[in-house]
Amino acid sequence: MRVGDELAELTIPVTRTLIVSGAIASRDYQDVHHDSVIAQERGSPDIFMNILTTNGLVGRFITDHFGSGAILRKVAIRLGAPNYPGDTMVLSGSVEKVDGDTATVKVVGANGIGKHVTGTVTVTVPVTVPGGTSAGGAA
Template identity: 60%
Template sequence: MILTGRDYADVAVGEELPELSIPLTRTMIVATAIASRDYQDVHHDPGLAVERGSRDVFMNILTTNGLVDRYATSWAGPAARVRAIRIRLGAPNYPGDTMTLTGTVSAKDDAARRVEIAVRGTNSLGAHVTGTVVIELPEGGRP
Protein backbone atom coordinates (compact mmCIF):
# COMPACT_ATOMS: atom_id res chain seq x y z
CA MET A 1 0.00 0.00 0.00
CA ILE A 2 1.10 3.56 -0.68
CA LEU A 3 1.63 5.32 2.64
CA THR A 4 2.61 8.80 1.44
CA GLY A 5 -0.75 9.64 -0.10
CA ARG A 6 -2.22 10.46 -3.45
CA ASP A 7 -2.81 13.78 -5.19
CA TYR A 8 -6.04 14.17 -7.14
CA ALA A 9 -4.19 14.99 -10.38
CA ASP A 10 -2.15 11.77 -10.19
CA VAL A 11 -5.19 9.47 -10.08
CA ALA A 12 -6.77 8.12 -13.27
CA VAL A 13 -10.09 6.41 -13.90
CA GLY A 14 -9.36 2.71 -14.37
CA GLU A 15 -6.41 2.73 -11.98
CA GLU A 16 -6.31 -0.43 -9.88
CA LEU A 17 -5.54 -0.37 -6.17
CA PRO A 18 -3.16 -3.00 -4.81
CA GLU A 19 -4.82 -6.13 -3.40
CA LEU A 20 -5.11 -6.49 0.35
CA SER A 21 -5.49 -9.99 1.83
CA ILE A 22 -6.91 -10.18 5.34
CA PRO A 23 -6.74 -13.48 7.27
CA LEU A 24 -10.07 -14.04 9.01
CA THR A 25 -9.34 -15.41 12.45
CA ARG A 26 -11.95 -16.29 15.05
CA THR A 27 -10.33 -13.79 17.41
CA MET A 28 -10.56 -11.00 14.85
CA ILE A 29 -14.23 -11.71 14.06
CA VAL A 30 -15.26 -11.87 17.72
CA ALA A 31 -13.08 -8.97 18.90
CA THR A 32 -14.20 -6.59 16.14
CA ALA A 33 -17.87 -7.39 16.77
CA ILE A 34 -17.42 -6.63 20.45
CA ALA A 35 -15.31 -3.53 19.73
CA SER A 36 -18.10 -2.18 17.50
CA ARG A 37 -20.62 -2.97 20.26
CA ASP A 38 -22.41 -5.58 18.16
CA TYR A 39 -23.31 -8.21 20.73
CA GLN A 40 -25.44 -10.29 18.37
CA ASP A 41 -24.66 -13.89 19.33
CA VAL A 42 -24.01 -15.02 15.73
CA HIS A 43 -20.79 -12.98 15.84
CA HIS A 44 -19.30 -14.60 18.96
CA ASP A 45 -21.11 -17.84 19.91
CA PRO A 46 -20.39 -20.72 17.48
CA GLY A 47 -23.12 -22.97 18.94
CA LEU A 48 -25.84 -20.36 18.64
CA ALA A 49 -24.61 -19.31 15.19
CA VAL A 50 -25.03 -22.92 14.00
CA GLU A 51 -28.41 -23.18 15.73
CA ARG A 52 -29.52 -20.13 13.72
CA GLY A 53 -28.46 -21.70 10.42
CA SER A 54 -24.88 -20.51 9.97
CA ARG A 55 -21.89 -22.85 9.79
CA ASP A 56 -19.97 -20.75 12.34
CA VAL A 57 -19.68 -17.22 13.73
CA PHE A 58 -19.32 -14.61 10.99
CA MET A 59 -18.06 -11.06 10.58
CA ASN A 60 -20.43 -8.19 11.25
CA ILE A 61 -21.14 -5.40 8.77
CA LEU A 62 -19.45 -2.74 10.92
CA THR A 63 -16.15 -4.61 10.70
CA THR A 64 -16.54 -5.04 6.96
CA ASN A 65 -17.27 -1.32 6.60
CA GLY A 66 -14.16 -0.49 8.64
CA LEU A 67 -11.97 -2.78 6.55
CA VAL A 68 -13.27 -1.22 3.31
CA ASP A 69 -12.50 2.24 4.77
CA ARG A 70 -9.00 1.11 5.80
CA TYR A 71 -8.36 -0.32 2.34
CA ALA A 72 -9.31 2.88 0.52
CA THR A 73 -7.63 5.30 2.93
CA SER A 74 -4.40 3.28 3.06
CA TRP A 75 -4.18 3.75 -0.70
CA ALA A 76 -5.31 7.38 -0.69
CA GLY A 77 -3.13 8.56 2.20
CA PRO A 78 -3.47 10.66 5.34
CA ALA A 79 -4.75 13.83 3.61
CA ALA A 80 -7.70 12.02 2.03
CA ARG A 81 -11.20 12.51 3.40
CA VAL A 82 -13.82 9.79 3.08
CA ARG A 83 -17.07 11.34 1.86
CA ALA A 84 -19.19 8.20 1.37
CA ILE A 85 -19.05 4.45 1.73
CA ARG A 86 -21.79 2.36 0.17
CA ILE A 87 -21.47 -1.39 0.59
CA ARG A 88 -23.56 -4.50 0.08
CA LEU A 89 -22.83 -7.81 1.80
CA GLY A 90 -22.82 -11.19 0.11
CA ALA A 91 -21.14 -14.40 1.28
CA PRO A 92 -20.28 -14.46 5.00
CA ASN A 93 -16.71 -14.07 6.25
CA TYR A 94 -16.05 -17.15 8.40
CA PRO A 95 -13.04 -17.91 10.60
CA GLY A 96 -10.20 -19.68 8.83
CA ASP A 97 -10.81 -18.01 5.46
CA THR A 98 -9.12 -14.99 3.86
CA MET A 99 -10.82 -11.93 2.42
CA THR A 100 -9.04 -10.24 -0.46
CA LEU A 101 -9.96 -6.64 -1.15
CA THR A 102 -9.53 -5.17 -4.63
CA GLY A 103 -10.48 -1.80 -6.02
CA THR A 104 -10.56 0.29 -9.15
CA VAL A 105 -10.96 4.04 -9.58
CA SER A 106 -14.34 4.19 -11.29
CA ALA A 107 -14.99 7.96 -11.50
CA LYS A 108 -13.51 11.39 -10.81
CA ASP A 109 -15.25 14.69 -9.98
CA ASP A 110 -12.86 17.51 -10.88
CA ALA A 111 -14.92 20.26 -9.20
CA ALA A 112 -14.89 18.53 -5.80
CA ARG A 113 -11.54 16.66 -6.23
CA ARG A 114 -13.41 13.46 -5.41
CA VAL A 115 -12.53 9.99 -6.56
CA GLU A 116 -14.95 7.06 -6.55
CA ILE A 117 -13.44 3.64 -5.96
CA ALA A 118 -15.32 0.46 -6.80
CA VAL A 119 -14.38 -2.03 -4.07
CA ARG A 120 -14.83 -5.79 -3.89
CA GLY A 121 -13.89 -8.19 -1.09
CA THR A 122 -13.91 -11.90 -1.85
CA ASN A 123 -13.37 -15.07 0.15
CA SER A 124 -13.54 -18.77 -0.73
CA LEU A 125 -17.35 -18.57 -0.99
CA GLY A 126 -17.39 -15.63 -3.41
CA ALA A 127 -18.05 -11.92 -2.99
CA HIS A 128 -18.33 -10.92 0.66
CA VAL A 129 -18.65 -7.19 0.00
CA THR A 130 -19.14 -4.98 -3.05
CA GLY A 131 -19.58 -1.25 -3.14
CA THR A 132 -18.05 2.15 -3.61
CA VAL A 133 -15.97 4.57 -1.57
CA VAL A 134 -15.88 8.27 -2.41
CA ILE A 135 -12.73 10.05 -1.30
CA GLU A 136 -11.73 13.69 -1.54
CA LEU A 137 -8.05 14.05 -2.36
CA PRO A 138 -5.72 17.02 -2.01
CA GLU A 139 -4.99 19.04 -5.13
CA GLY A 140 -1.25 18.86 -4.74
CA GLY A 141 1.56 18.99 -2.24
CA ARG A 142 1.33 15.94 -0.11
CA PRO A 143 1.41 16.48 3.66
Protein backbone atom coordinates (compact mmCIF):
# COMPACT_ATOMS: atom_id res chain seq x y z
CA MET A 1 0.00 0.00 0.00
CA ARG A 2 1.59 3.21 -1.19
CA VAL A 3 0.39 6.72 -1.89
CA GLY A 4 -0.52 6.93 -5.57
CA ASP A 5 -1.42 3.24 -5.95
CA GLU A 6 -4.35 2.87 -8.33
CA LEU A 7 -7.08 0.33 -7.57
CA ALA A 8 -8.30 -1.89 -10.40
CA GLU A 9 -11.56 -0.53 -11.78
CA LEU A 10 -14.81 -2.27 -10.90
CA THR A 11 -17.52 -2.18 -13.58
CA ILE A 12 -21.08 -2.57 -12.33
CA PRO A 13 -24.02 -2.93 -14.72
CA VAL A 14 -26.85 -0.87 -13.24
CA THR A 15 -29.87 -3.10 -13.66
CA ARG A 16 -33.43 -2.55 -12.53
CA THR A 17 -33.01 -5.62 -10.32
CA LEU A 18 -29.89 -4.18 -8.65
CA ILE A 19 -31.64 -0.89 -7.92
CA VAL A 20 -34.81 -2.48 -6.50
CA SER A 21 -33.07 -5.25 -4.56
CA GLY A 22 -30.56 -2.79 -3.08
CA ALA A 23 -33.38 -0.56 -1.90
CA ILE A 24 -35.27 -3.50 -0.40
CA ALA A 25 -32.14 -4.93 1.28
CA SER A 26 -31.44 -1.57 2.90
CA ARG A 27 -35.11 -1.13 3.86
CA ASP A 28 -35.43 1.98 1.75
CA TYR A 29 -38.99 1.75 0.49
CA GLN A 30 -39.06 5.17 -1.17
CA ASP A 31 -41.16 4.69 -4.29
CA VAL A 32 -38.61 6.41 -6.56
CA HIS A 33 -36.36 3.37 -6.10
CA HIS A 34 -38.90 0.82 -7.36
CA ASP A 35 -41.84 2.50 -9.15
CA SER A 36 -41.03 4.00 -12.57
CA VAL A 37 -44.35 5.80 -12.90
CA ILE A 38 -44.02 7.59 -9.58
CA ALA A 39 -40.35 8.37 -10.26
CA GLN A 40 -41.40 9.99 -13.55
CA GLU A 41 -44.22 11.90 -11.82
CA ARG A 42 -41.55 13.30 -9.49
CA GLY A 43 -39.37 14.46 -12.38
CA SER A 44 -36.97 11.54 -12.83
CA PRO A 45 -36.78 9.66 -16.13
CA ASP A 46 -36.85 6.33 -14.24
CA ILE A 47 -36.14 4.72 -10.87
CA PHE A 48 -32.67 5.37 -9.50
CA MET A 49 -30.20 3.79 -7.08
CA ASN A 50 -30.29 4.79 -3.42
CA ILE A 51 -27.24 5.95 -1.46
CA LEU A 52 -27.17 2.84 0.73
CA THR A 53 -26.72 0.59 -2.31
CA THR A 54 -24.00 2.90 -3.59
CA ASN A 55 -22.35 2.81 -0.16
CA GLY A 56 -22.35 -0.99 -0.23
CA LEU A 57 -20.85 -1.07 -3.72
CA VAL A 58 -18.10 1.33 -2.65
CA GLY A 59 -17.35 -0.98 0.29
CA ARG A 60 -17.22 -3.97 -2.06
CA PHE A 61 -14.83 -2.07 -4.34
CA ILE A 62 -12.45 -1.46 -1.42
CA THR A 63 -12.59 -5.01 -0.03
CA ASP A 64 -12.21 -6.50 -3.52
CA HIS A 65 -8.90 -4.66 -3.70
CA PHE A 66 -7.58 -4.97 -0.14
CA GLY A 67 -9.05 -8.37 0.72
CA SER A 68 -11.72 -9.77 2.99
CA GLY A 69 -9.69 -8.90 6.10
CA ALA A 70 -9.86 -5.19 5.29
CA ILE A 71 -11.75 -3.12 7.85
CA LEU A 72 -13.65 -0.08 6.60
CA ARG A 73 -13.06 2.64 9.20
CA LYS A 74 -14.82 5.54 7.49
CA VAL A 75 -16.82 5.93 4.30
CA ALA A 76 -17.46 9.56 3.32
CA ILE A 77 -19.29 9.74 0.00
CA ARG A 78 -21.41 12.22 -1.90
CA LEU A 79 -23.87 11.41 -4.66
CA GLY A 80 -23.97 13.25 -7.97
CA ALA A 81 -25.45 11.97 -11.24
CA PRO A 82 -28.13 9.33 -10.60
CA ASN A 83 -27.61 5.66 -11.50
CA TYR A 84 -30.49 4.67 -13.79
CA PRO A 85 -31.31 1.19 -15.12
CA GLY A 86 -29.38 0.30 -18.26
CA ASP A 87 -26.31 2.37 -17.41
CA THR A 88 -22.95 1.15 -16.15
CA MET A 89 -21.05 2.52 -13.17
CA VAL A 90 -17.27 2.25 -13.16
CA LEU A 91 -15.61 2.63 -9.77
CA SER A 92 -12.00 3.79 -9.68
CA GLY A 93 -9.75 4.79 -6.85
CA SER A 94 -6.30 5.75 -5.69
CA VAL A 95 -4.49 5.69 -2.37
CA GLU A 96 -4.14 9.26 -1.07
CA LYS A 97 -2.59 8.67 2.34
CA VAL A 98 -0.98 5.79 4.24
CA ASP A 99 -0.43 5.66 7.98
CA GLY A 100 0.92 2.26 9.04
CA ASP A 101 -1.72 -0.33 8.16
CA THR A 102 -4.40 2.28 7.41
CA ALA A 103 -4.99 4.01 4.08
CA THR A 104 -7.28 6.73 2.80
CA VAL A 105 -8.55 5.96 -0.69
CA LYS A 106 -10.12 8.50 -3.03
CA VAL A 107 -13.07 6.87 -4.83
CA VAL A 108 -15.02 7.93 -7.92
CA GLY A 109 -17.93 6.07 -9.48
CA ALA A 110 -18.87 7.37 -12.92
CA ASN A 111 -21.73 6.49 -15.23
CA GLY A 112 -22.84 7.66 -18.67
CA ILE A 113 -24.05 11.05 -17.44
CA GLY A 114 -21.28 11.93 -14.97
CA LYS A 115 -19.89 11.18 -11.55
CA HIS A 116 -22.42 9.18 -9.55
CA VAL A 117 -20.35 9.02 -6.37
CA THR A 118 -17.21 10.73 -5.07
CA GLY A 119 -15.52 10.53 -1.73
CA THR A 120 -12.97 8.81 0.44
CA VAL A 121 -12.75 5.55 2.31
CA THR A 122 -10.43 4.96 5.25
CA VAL A 123 -9.47 1.30 5.43
CA THR A 124 -7.24 -0.73 7.75
CA VAL A 125 -5.48 -3.70 6.21
CA PRO A 126 -4.13 -6.09 8.85
CA VAL A 127 -0.48 -6.88 8.25
CA THR A 128 0.19 -10.56 7.64
CA VAL A 129 3.36 -11.92 9.25
CA PRO A 130 5.22 -15.03 8.14
CA GLY A 131 3.34 -18.16 9.09
CA GLY A 132 -0.04 -16.84 7.96
CA THR A 133 -1.17 -14.89 11.04
CA SER A 134 -2.01 -11.23 11.18
CA ALA A 135 -0.10 -8.95 13.49
CA GLY A 136 -3.30 -8.45 15.45
CA GLY A 137 -4.22 -12.10 16.02
CA ALA A 138 -4.68 -15.54 14.53
CA ALA A 139 -5.40 -16.07 10.84
